[in-house]
Amino acid sequence: MTAFLASLAFVVLAEMGDKTQLLAMAFAVRYRWQTVMWGVFAATVVNHLFAVLIGNYLTQLIPIHYIQIAASVSFIVFGLWTIRGDKLNGEENASRYGPFWTIVIAFFMAEMGDKTQLATIALSAKFNTLLPVWIGSTTGMMLADGLGIIIGIVLGKKIPERTVKWAAAIVFIFFGLFGLYESIDNRMIAFGSIAIAIAVTGTAIYFMSYRNKKSPDRKMK
Numbered sequence: 001m002t003a004f005l006a007s008l009a010f011v012v013l014a015e016m017g018d019k020t021q022l023l024a025m026a027f028a029v030r031y032r033w034q035t036v037m038w039g040v041f042a043a044t045v046v047n048h049l050f051a052v053l054i055g056n057y058l059t060q061l062i063p064i065h066y067i068q069i070a071a072s073v074s075f076i077v078f079g080l081w082t083i084r085g086d087k088l089n090g091e092e093n094a095s096r097y098g099p100f101w102t103i104v105i106a107f108f109m110a111e112m113g114d115k116t117q118l119a120t121i122a123l124s125a126k127f128n129t130l131l132p133v134w135i136g137s138t139t140g141m142m143l144a145d146g147l148g149i150i151i152g153i154v155l156g157k158k159i160p161e162r163t164v165k166w167a168a169a170i171v172f173i174f175f176g177l178f179g180l181y182e183s184i185d186n187r188m189i190a191f192g193s194i195a196i197a198i199a200v201t202g203t204a205i206y207f208m209s210y211r212n213k214k215s216p217d218r219k220m221k
Helices: 002-015 019-030 033-058 064-084 099-111 115-127 131-155 162-183 187-213
Strands: none
Touching: 002 064, 002 115, 002 131, 002 162, 019 033, 019 099, 019 131, 033 099, 033 115, 033 131, 064 115, 064 162, 064 187, 115 131, 162 187
């Protein structure tokens, strides 16, 4: 149950403001919401099964202790990635095979190497289990993208993404730092690693904020 709930929560957070959520919004404007939901579900089930298999296989090659540290660091990276944000690069025009397959192909391709897929790999490795992480991450994707579809249909207007993005990023970074503290046995090394992580994270946030001041605020459709 812990693996399921953690996977659900982290993937929901990772998907907020993510490229694939933006893609779900874009498709919701063009196609029936039922078609979009089924297309997103089909793509997510296959993509995240692939992700949990990779994560589970890693535990057979690398001691779980080191994987947990790497997973904690990856959560910090996901937080920074969330602050940085995503934008669509034409994936909504992916194919000519009808609405359903257009959505499946575009969503699957957009999710490859995306932070929600990488989060699923990290969670599978961290908990060393397949089914709960697979179901949890898939459920999380459907909840987040369902919200994106609702926004795309019901609101139909631009909304600021800054609040959602920063809230998700803070949670990711906090759990990443906490995971480092739990994973490293030596307290001095643990605190030193956390201090370095905080310094690097703060520097990255500063430079991203400086960059954003020079460009117009982006908003989600």
